[in-house]
Amino acid sequence: MTTHDQQALLKPPPLAKRPWSTARIAGHVLVALWAIAFGYLIIYLLGNLEKPILEFLLPYLSGSWSEYALRRLETHEFDSFMGRYVKQYISGFLVTLQIVSLSLLIGAALSLPLAMARASKWKLLSVPAYAYVYFFRGTPLLAQTFLIYYGFGSFRPELQSLGLWWFFRDAFYCILFAFALNTSAYQAEILRGAVQNISRGQWEGAAALGLSRPVTFFKVILPQALMVALRPYGNEIILMIKGSAIASIVTIFDLMGETRRAYSRSYDFQAYIWAAVVYLMMVEVLRRIWDRIELRLTRHLKR
């Protein structure tokens, strides 16, 4: 057999041409529709950037193009939506970040004792913990927020005598309180599920080594449980970012609040489009980062 023949034998068979099935046509049409939608969106939003783009391009343009750009810059009044509201959007974004990170941290701190109580054999601890978790997971976050923000106002004299009124008077603290309680219930369930997922052998092994129960829990069980809980924790953060939009309803100017304010002033639908872009980017970036973290932390489990 000559080398030529061998090559002919080793060559893979030509790929069969895929027919234009209904699915393929539908898929291409849908992708085209998405492409048109995104193209339109980009052009629509780029209208806000005409001035900086023209200013940036001016030195590179020549002839009639630069004349056009100069004339446009001189005669046109650039009154773009983002030009007016960019500061508000940035401050709203920062407030959203603040609310999300603070309530997640406080919730995490609360969730550990809650999960322990929930898993406890002692009914006096486990039943109230179960009721707490059931309540916060079973009712809408918006209703909980109203209950805390408006409802605690009913107890103003009592709260004043306790010296806590300054806390419940402030919408921002109320939101933090409501979100932290809400997320603590979810996080407690994540944690409990993860801890109970660790096999008994780990406890027994640690006991055989003479480790005390607290040391076993914090040094042996919890690290493994957190690994299991990583993905649900990521989902919880995303839920919190999305849920934080609710803060805008009780007068907080987070990203959503600034968006609503900008819309009520300008009646420009762009307000909501920009918010959508920012929220989507936040969630997507977080999701990507989380995938990386998970890949890194579980690299010893990969084969």
Added chain:
Amino acid sequence: MDEALTLLSFGGQGWGDEIARGLLITVSLALASLPFGLLLGFLVALAKNSQEPSLKLSANIYTTIFRGLPELLTLFLVYYGVQTAIREGLKLLGNDTYVEVNSFVAGMVALSLVFSSYASEAFLSAFRGIPLGQYEGGFALGLTRKKTMAFIIFPQLIRLALPALGNLWLILLKETALVSVIGLDDLLRMSGVAAGNTKEPFLFFGIACLLYLILAMISSAGLTRIEHWSKRGELLK
């Protein structure tokens, strides 16, 4: 205590009937969104499960968007977006009028969009739980692709997807509360109105929370029964 009961009674003095009407609207909004969400979710799952990369891509874009946006923002996008679109359309026709979209319909559309993108994930993982042999068995019997899907795959799919769909129903029930923000007289809004009029916010929002909890409990009980029913073939062991 008597005072609270008077406030909650049905009739002229109490707010019981208003809140009951709100509860009815909440439940009907969730029930109305469910079929559209399920249907759309199933179609999106079919697209994601297909061999065709372009179909997969477009379905993935859809779910990425509606799973990434806050539900409140989706609601506003639908509510004001449709309003703006209709107004612009009428302007083109030379008719400048103010249009208001029905908040129930806007809520239904927004909740269906969100529900469908999550439901598609539930259906997709159920699809992955069905072995290839089931399809092959169907084809071996001479069934067409559609018949295989309808009589062999779909019944198993429902059983596999049911627990996740049940969770999504509970989430949907809670998300209906957001529609109160665009002025639908649902449970939460009616309790808010009652709270504002009686200066008893803790009582009324507490009642609203309690009613949501009761709805969740009834749903879980119902879902357990449906799941039991769907598994009746597996119980004989």
